[in-house]
Amino acid sequence: MGSWAEYLIRSRAGEDLRVRLSLIPPAVEGSRVWLEVTALGAQALPFAARLLLGESGRPERAVVYALGQAPIEIPISGWEGRGPKTERLVPPRRATRVGSARVTVPAGTFDVEELRIVPTGAARRVWRSSHVPLWGLVRADGPRETVELTAYGRQGARSVFPDAQGKGSESAK
Numbered sequence: 001m002g003s004w005a006e007y008l009i010r011s012r013a014g015e016d017l018r019v020r021l022s023l024i025p026p027a028v029e030g031s032r033v034w035l036e037v038t039a040l041g042a043q044a045l046p047f048a049a050r051l052l053l054g055e056s057g058r059p060e061r062a063v064v065y066a067l068g069q070a071p072i073e074i075p076i077s078g079w080e081g082r083g084p085k086t087e088r089l090v091p092p093r094r095a096t097r098v099g100s101a102r103v104t105v106p107a108g109t110f111d112v113e114e115l116r117i118v119p120t121g122a123a124r125r126v127w128r129s130s131h132v133p134l135w136g137l138v139r140a141d142g143p144r145e146t147v148e149l150t151a152y153g154r155q156g157a158r159s160v161f162p163d164a165q166g167k168g169s170e171s172a173k
Helices: none
Strands: 003-013 019-027 032-041 047-053 059-066 072-074 094-105 108-118 126-130 137-141 145-153
Touching: 003 032, 032 145, 094 137, 094 145
Parallel strands: none
Antiparallel strands: 003 019, 003 145, 019 032, 032 047, 047 059, 059 072, 094 108, 108 126, 126 137, 137 145
């Protein structure tokens, strides 16, 4: 618990973006965890989202936070029923193992497994390492952007959300 990974997403057409994924300690009862995603661009307003993930990986709660604003809880009831109809689902992406490689990114040099993923349209190349927490992503190249690991840790994840103010029982006079 407390693992995190930070990435630089370089867009070929738009602004670059820094994204940090964190499993926020402490663990929540019932093997649930808070996954926090923070994004910061040169022009866009910084924001973060927290998802409380249950044992099945499905979200139980969702909270968004834009810098300077109060965090807002997003209702998730009914999320399951809002998905696309099965006949309109995008065909599954095919991942093919290309081989092993050694890749250097801002976070260091890694021995990786190289994959080729072919969704509809152009292919994407992905390099993964078991040494990188969360999904193991080290680098990804696609037709519109490149993603590179800039930093990571197996502990030390901290939330960017402000601490809760009060206990909810105070009243204004």
